[in-house]
Amino acid sequence: MGTFNDGDSGSSIRTKLNTAIEKTEGTSAISTINVDGGAIDGVTLGTNSAVTEAQVDNININGNTISSTDTNGDVTIDPNGTGDVNVGNFKFDADQTVGAGQDNYVLTYDNSGGKISLEAAGGGGGGGDFTLISTTNITSSVASADISLGGSYTVYMLVITELVSALANSYIKIRVSDDNGTTFESGNNYWTIGELRHQTTGSGGSGTLNNGGNQLKTDGAILQDGGINSDDMRGSTIYITGADNSSLPTNFRSFSSSADASGNGLSYSSVTYNQTSVITDVRIFFPSGNISSGIIKLYGLS
Structure with missing residues (x-):
């Protein structure tokens, strides 16, 4: 474009500018431009060659x-x-x-x-599939395991495996919470008993026993399984329905087993928590003694 000098005349400045700007009526082609402000309106970028970035x-x-x-x-x-x-x-x-x-x-x-x-999810011709929500691995002694139900499912399924108690004659029990685990119901006024049956074999005895209802309501928890000795292994599958519905009570059905070297036990139960609040969490525990180890998986079915 040339150099502007003090004293350049107007015609000289115009000549230098016209040299730098190839000019036709209504258009200007500038080889290099750096615009740091203002606005550019009503234009198309990349008409003749693409804007690369x-x-x-x-x-x-x-x-x-x-x-x-x-x-x-x-x-x-x-x-x-x-x-x-x-x-x-x-x-x-x-x-x-x-x-x-x-x-x-x-x-x-x-x-x-x-x-x-x-x-x-779910709702297809096959009735949908259970979705794994969470897995709790117990590797050291704890008093209880609190499980958040999570989501909103029609049916929940707790699968408890390899659960080991620290004391003999313990039972798998469960409590419920409707405030995201802040408190768990420990009263005995809200449980309606369906049925509990327990059978033992081996040195522990034989026969089928209907254990009645009172044990189910003790401390507001549900009796899930009969224990044999300390360090025996327990397992249980617990189905929970109505937990996500504030207009219905919550029903629990369990199928449980326990075993050690001297024999094994099998039990099933059905019980209803008759309060119509949404159940957000459940607590798995033994009425006495800690849980030494075990695995608890929670599944949901829409």
């Missing part, structure tokens, strides 16, 4: 990639109102409510609406 705030567009320049930064696509997000042939329903009530939902396609949306 764009940096907009924290978003970089380069080739076929849109990426965030923030460390571990998200990339958000946010349509307006009830607008959807289209990715190729896929249309996603992006204005759905998302919260705790949608835990464990899955994406499904509805041909009538042409959209992919969140829906509750």
